[in-house]
Amino acid sequence: MLKPAFTVRRIGRRYDRGQVDALVERLMATVERRSTAPAVTVDDLRDAAFSTPLFGAGYLVDEVDAFLMDAERWLPDRPLAAPAPVVGEQFARTAPRFTTVRLREGYDMTEVDGFVDRVMATVNGLPVERPVTAQEIRRVQFSPVRLSEGYDVEQVDAFLDTAEGWLSGSR
Template sequence: MFTRVRWREGYDIDEVNAFVERLAATVEGRYVDAPVTAADIRNASFTPVRFREGYSVDEVDAFLDQAAQGMAAAPPAVARPVDQAAQAPAQRQFLEPPRFTPVKLREGYDMEEVDDFVDRVLATVNGVPVDRPVTAREISTKQFSSVRIREGYDVMEVDLFLEEAERRLSR
């Protein structure tokens, strides 16, 4: 989703993820409380972090600017009860952004490579316009650089996520 940074200012990962989930729920019309508005997006603030992992400030801010512009231009979503959404099997299920466990001193996948590819996968699977949509074949043949000394993502978790994404694209 966003580049993870350490030793320079970033935004608290959990706060950003929670806000993005609320935003996604609003866009999909499945919010439980009040929907997120363009004003909410423009006024969103997150706890800055410096000595622990956080999301890139520039990327999050750029995403929020784009989301606010899109929200202002789009008609408001119509809420429907959460139960009804769960009972509608024909309705498309969105692939949620994964949270991979960082590993160190054992084999992992290069975090930046995985994040970049996962962004494309999520956009393609969820029907969001993307410059280079991925194919099921590309997912099945994708190989990431391995890392051992620096932090990387848990290999099994990434592979399981990609298998699910490949299944969804193959349908």
């Protein structure tokens, strides 16, 4: 992992450089497994708060926020969708758990939850008013959310690819 090169500005929305550098150094030490301090967690990245310098230079807010969101995927404690456990000779598929996002675009949680419930009922052979088809999974579109909490887009899309495979018989 290379240390990021953030743009430095004296005006506009910016973060204190020392505070950002300290977190980035801890993050790099965690990822490279050379840390003697407590490891950085996904929650640490999501809860990171930096002051704005009154005078002097700072790092651009948008660049730092984008870097921290991207850095979540480097950490070992990043929550992922739960794998399907084996039950006897059959697979009992369990509903995934998605990471929630706040600082970047996500999918509407209510829409995703409702659709995933239908998918899981369909693939597990449970009664459902409208069983889901592989074609419906390919066409589904969820409303994006930007200012409120939503599900991680990449994780939801990866689950949909897997579910499509279940329903088309290719996985």
